[in-house]
Amino acid sequence: MALAQLQTALARLFTDAGLVEAFCLDPLATARRLGLAAKDVEVFAALDAATVQNFASTLTRKRILDVRKTLPLTYRALGSDFDTLLVAEIAGPPRPGRHRADAALLARLLAARAAQGAASPSWIGDLARYEATFLVFERPGRGVAIRSFHFPLKILIGALLSGERPGEVAPRPGFGLWLRLTKSSGLIHLLW
Amino acid sequence: MSRPASLGSGLGYRPQFRAELFLHRSEVDFLEIIADHYFDASPEKLAELDMLAAHFSLVPHGLDLSLGSAEGVEERYVEKFAALIERSGAPYWSEHVCFTKAGGVSIGHLAALPYTQEALDVIARNVETVRKTIKTPLILENVTAVVVVPGFEMSEAEFVASACALTNCGWLCDVANLYANSVNHGPSLDESFEHWPWERLVQIHYAGGRWKNNFLIDSHDSATDEPVWALLERVAKRAGARNAILERDENLPAFPELLAEVARARGMLEGA
Numbered sequence: 216m217a218l219a220q221l222q223t224a225l226a227r228l229f230t231d232a233g234l235v236e237a238f239c240l241d242p243l244a245t246a247r248r249l250g251l252a253a254k255d256v257e258v259f260a261a262l263d264a265a266t267v268q269n270f271a272s273t274l275t276r277k278r279i280l281d282v283r284k285t286l287p288l289t290y291r292a293l294g295s296d297f298d299t300l301l302v303a304e305i306a307g308p309p310r311p312g313r314h315r316a317d318a319a320l321l322a323r324l325l326a327a328r329a330a331q332g333a334a335s336p337s338w339i340g341d342l343a344r345y346e347a348t349f350l351v352f353e354r355p356g357r358g359v360a361i362r363s364f365h366f367p368l369k370i371l372i373g374a375l376l377s378g379e380r381p382g383e384v385a386p387r388p389g390f391g392l393w394l395r396l397t398k399s400s401g402l403i404h405l406l407w
Numbered sequence: 408m409s410r411p412a413s414l415g416s417g418l419g420y421r422p423q424f425r426a427e428l429f430l431h432r433s434e435v436d437f438l439e440i441i442a443d444h445y446f447d448a449s450p451e452k453l454a455e456l457d458m459l460a461a462h463f464s465l466v467p468h469g470l471d472l473s474l475g476s477a478e479g480v481e482e483r484y485v486e487k488f489a490a491l492i493e494r495s496g497a498p499y500w501s502e503h504v505c506f507t508k509a510g511g512v513s514i515g516h517l518a519a520l521p522y523t524q525e526a527l528d529v530i531a532r533n534v535e536t537v538r539k540t541i542k543t544p545l546i547l548e549n550v551t552a553v554v555v556v557p558g559f560e561m562s563e564a565e566f567v568a569s570a571c572a573l574t575n576c577g578w579l580c581d582v583a584n585l586y587a588n589s590v591n592h593g594p595s596l597d598e599s600f601e602h603w604p605w606e607r608l609v610q611i612h613y614a615g616g617r618w619k620n621n622f623l624i625d626s627h628d629s630a631t632d633e634p635v636w637a638l639l640e641r642v643a644k645r646a647g648a649r650n651a652i653l654e655r656d657e658n659l660p661a662f663p664e665l666l667a668e669v670a671r672a673r674g675m676l677e678g679a
Contacts, residue, residue: 218477218521218523218525218526218529219477219478219509219510221521221556222475222476222477222478222506222509222510223509223510223512225509225518225554225556226506226508226509226510226512226513226514226518227510227512229514229518229554230512230514230515257558258521258556258557258558261557261558262554262556262557263554263555265620265622266553266554266555266622267554269553269554269619269620269622269624270516270518270553270554273516273553273624274514274515274516277515277516278515280656280657308512308513308514308515309513309514309515311513313513313515352449353448353449353452354447354448354449355447355448355449355450395450398450399450400450401450401451402449402450402451
C-alpha cells in the first residue's frame, strides 16, 4: 500500500462533497480517477459509503461550529440562516487559517450582500465586518485598522448581548478603531 | 518508558468558563489546553496561557501534528509546539494516532489510519523526527474511527499498542473513543480489552457523544454517558490510572455540572 497516495485520496474524498457523491454512486470508478495503485484502488473502493458520508458531514458540522464561535454575534443575529449561508460559502477543503478563513469568507459575503442592498437585516454586513476585524488582531504583531460602518453597531451589539434579536434600524454612520502599538502590547479598541 | 507525574482529575480548558474555573480553582487538579489555540497567538492569548500556567499544571494537547502522515510532520508546527511546551512547563504532551492532512489537503479533523505495518512505520519515523526538537514525553491517543480503512493487518488495539511500543510513548486512553469504536464497528470491548497497552497508560479522556444515523459520534457536546463511565471505572481499575481529563466542547452546561463530572472521575481514579 502506498500510504501517501492513499492518504491524499482519502483527504480529498473527506473534504469534497462532489467526490463523496461520485464515490457513493460508483466507488470503483472514483478510486480509479484518483490515480491510485491497483491494490489501493481495491482498498479505496471498499470503504463503507455510509461512514464516508457520515465523516464528511461531521467535518462540515465542525467547521460550522467553529465559525459560530468565531463570529458569535453574527450567528446570534442570523440564527439558522448563518449555517445555510456558511455552508454554501465554504465548499471544499478547509483553507489555511481554518475557522478564521471560513469566518472571513462569510463576513465578506455578508458585506457584499449588504453593499448590494440584499442583506437581511441590512446591518448584518457591518456586524460581520466588525467581528471579522478582531480576527486580524488574534495573530501576533502590531497594526492598526479603521473601519467605517453604516449602522449604529454599539446599540445593536448591546441588544444582541442582552439576548434580543434586533430587526431593521435606521442607518447612522460610525467608526471602529483597532490598534496594537507593539507586538506584545494589548489591543486598543474603540467603537463610535 | 517511565510514567510521567500523577496529576489527578482535570478539565479540558475552554475560555468560556475561565472566570468560573478560577472561582473553583481547588476542584480542578490540572488542565489540558488545546495546543493549536496558542500557536501564532495574540499577546492576550499568551497572557491567558501564562495565567493558567501560574495556577494549574498544564498538558498541551495537539490536534494537527498529523503523526500518521506518510509525507512527514511539518517542521514549523513542531517548533511552535516545542515553544508552547517550554512556556507552559508541561510534564508531558499528547497527540493522536491519526492523520489530519495529506497531499496539501487539510482535513480539519482526525482521520483514522489503516491498521497496517506501513502506517506504524510512518508513526515511528514521525515521532523520531518530533523528538529531535521536543524532549518532553509524548503520549499517544486512540481516536474515533468514523471511516475504517479496509485491508487492515491487525486490530485497532494491536495497532495502538504497537504504535506506543515502537515509539516508547505512553498511552492516552480516550474511553469515549474506545466505546464509540466498539459499538460502531466492533469488536466488543470484552473481546478487545486485554489487547490494549494498559502498562503504558498515562492519562484518560472521557466525554459525551451523540447518536446520528445509528452511529455514535464523539461530539463532546453532552454529559458523559453511563457506559463510558463504566468503562472509565474498568480502565482505572485495570491500569491504575492517575490522570483523567473531561473533554467538553459544545453545549457547555453550568460549570458545577462539569465539576461534578470531574469529581466523579476523581473518585474512580482514587478508588482504583
